[in-house]
Amino acid sequence: MKTIRLLQTLAEQLAALRMQVAPLAGHATVSARFDRQLFRTRSTLMSACLEEAEANLAALRHAVEKAQLAQVSWLAEHLSAQIAALMRETATWSLRQWDHAAPGIAKWQRRRLQHQEFERRLIEMKQTREARCRAAVDPAEQQKLQQEIVALQGRLSRCQTALHRIESVLARMTR
Known part of the structure; x- marks a missing residue:
């Protein structure tokens, strides 16, 4: 029962996040937005990070179906960290200064x-x-x-x- 509620909460947060990220989704930055431990994608687009988070939600659902408790725990924690990072990035987008370059x-x-x-x-x-x-x-x-x-x-x-x-x-x- 807790896992079903967890999945619903994470899915709702991702849906809300997709709406917030929509205006910023295609905007690129000079360097990576997030740590490589958090997001594996090399893309600097918010949409790529959001897609990775959605893929992790799908993997989490699959792990719940297969009753793989260790994987469920890790994926849930990782996905919540990804969602929090995307929310912070979205909230602070207007304050972002360009990364230093040539x-x-x-x-x-x-x-x-x-x-x-x-x-x-x-x-x-x-x-x-x-x-x-x-x-x-x-x-x-x-x-x-x-x-x-x-x-x-x-x-x-x-x-x-x-x-x-x-x-x-x-x-x-x-x-």
Whole structure:
């Protein structure tokens, strides 16, 4: 009974975490985000770390089914540490400064970080407006919100274009 509750709690935490990580999921950093003991992935993307945590949840469910108590204990502890680390990283993302790198690259990395933050905020603003638009009953308010959504989509696409250009510059510089 305790293991079923544990699995439910971990699954709920991962689902909530996936929603929090969504705006940051594709953003890369210069160096690894986490210790190699915590996450085996070499990727610096939050989505890769989240996928690894979800794979560990699947392995935990499998170990529970097979009644492998030692593995259940280790996986549960490891998965809870991964979830806690991802929550901390998500909460402190806006405070993160770029890892130190070569001076020429550092400028472009700072620009990438700024544009990633712009993109995240634009996505949040657009989602908020869309939710308000769905809830609005006044046609004039709906029309105003739809115009704002269109404007935000344009800003978001320009931001993503700039982000892709910055990524290509960084790719050329790091070859």
